[in-house]
Amino acid sequence: MAETGVALGFLEEAENWQLQSHQFPSKVGGKPAWLSQLDIPGLPELECGKCHLPTAFLMQVYAPITGQDRSFHRTLFVFCCKTPDCYSRNDSRCLKVFRSQLPRRNDFYPYNPPSDEDPNWTERDPGVHSSGVKLCKLCGCPGQKVCSKCHAVSYCSKEHQTIDWKHCHKKECCKQVPSSAVPSPFLFPELELVTEPEEHQKEESSQTVGDAQNNVECSSLVDDLAETELENMAMHETEDGKVFQKFKRRIASEPHQVLRYFRDGSPLWVSSEHVPVEKGIPHCSCGSRRIFEFQVMPQLLNDLKVDSTDASIDWGTLAVYTCADSCDQGNKYSSEFIWKQDFTEQK
Template sequence: MAGVTRDSSVVQFGFVEEAVEWRLRSSQFPSKVGGKPSWLSLCELPGPEELSCELCGQPCVFLLQVYAPVPEKADCFHRTVFVFCCRNVACYSFNDRRSFKVFRSQLPRRNDFYSYDPPPDEPLDDVEGEGLGNPCGVELCRVCGCLGPKICSRCHVAHYCSKDHQVMDWKAGHKKSCVEGGGSKETGVSTFLFPENELVVEPEEMQPATDPEREPESSTEPAAQLAVDNITVPDFASNCLDEKELEAMAKSESEEDKVFQHFKQRIAIEPEQVMPQLLNHLNVDTLDTSIDWGTLAVYTCAESCDTDNKYVPEFLWKQDYSH
């Protein structure tokens, strides 16, 4: 995955690595893929309606979060962007972004949730000791980790974001533990969430590369003419296309080749970066259909306006490959 910081000349690469549980806690300000969200602000979380797919109405699942602070801006000392998506394969159609949700959360350095000092580089025995606790008393859905306003009427321990997740958890084993009076905040549901991994972010280090715009030194002929000379045209096509049309087609192919060459040279600098291959880490492939996309581009407020501890929806553009 590649991203551009506020300085448009700097590109940040994301690499998926095996998760170390304590490093993915909210107090560590992680970037991560899959699992449950590690919320930044612990108040004013987006509710079930805000996190429902606009097409099927089902709860969206947490996809990833990127910690992207703006230290020079006082109220953006901590800043994280959260991305959610629908689990329903039928909701993924060409260039349709309605199955995705994006939210931005930001906090000043001195806030109600975390220590003013940087987090420790090793785990603490007391999880609450890593921050200032949760003054809002927010309860999370034990299936997806999102806001859980609903509660099991029998054990009064398990919280859920929706009836769908309550039913899912009931079938996965809560029925037994609840009836036996051993209500727990842990769930047996594991198939809804994506596999959890840490997202390690590093800046791109540019290396000298061949300029794709540069023509071969040994050639004195225009690129378009070279392309035309190398095309074998069937007899039926030569009867339909005149010389100008052939040259236009060849020139178009030549320009597309240049763009693709430039793309390959750029990503060759960091071949392990997580781009569309993020899908490979989510275990979403099936024999017939699969969750799919080409590129997901997230646009946030250019000024990172103060959110007052609230989660602000942002814009996502889903761009699929043309067929």
């Protein structure tokens, strides 16, 4: 991951072996490819702060820090609640983010980088992590609740056991049949997250909001907004309108970006409302301040097919802030800070 300038993230199809832990992937959906194999977060750490149900794995970003051995391998994991009612306006309690990092010499991975070619990888038992930790059959997070009938699978919660029972385990339990290869509806589609540098764009400060709307090709996200709302923004040159137009101009050349990585930079906000001040971003447990690292773009909602006019999970952008020192907490997964900003409601 680039540490200078902005790197944009896009989604691509990938082979299963490319998205496993030993390949240090960046990806969205599926089950987490845990970095550290010890002290993996589970419940209650992964509970939604509103409904208290288990959150779902959304994405992970592999972001090592050059020149810092303790962060030679470093991955950030984002989880989100799948209950639409939990997505109150500008409320981040339905989201979680964790940081895991390891030095180059560690107990889990070889010193040399992995091969870019298929290593004839054989999938291990998905219900047991390589460290021996039992994983939830549904979500891939630690789970100690064992099916009382077959004792062959584990779950993190009663809720996930119920979902999996209805989805497939009812047909498999106590029968000599392989586990279903059909992905659970609880999981988001699994895709690789690849990055490339953002091409420099020269800001034209003299350009009016109306000119910007005429000259810039709108992204697929903006196309989904009601035409009357866009006209209203163009007619009323409010501060919020200026911020939104800046957002549109910046993403117009790459409308399919799902992530913007800019460690110690600034997010690209979608609104002038609900922008955090420095004092509003809590310090890391080590005492260091947190800095902006990356943001999740609204295009991801379209790509994951959860963007809907009906009730659905939703955000304008998600900004992730992490420890400025990327402090060493051993094998522990460190909780970091995430800020949810929604689009301004049109009156």
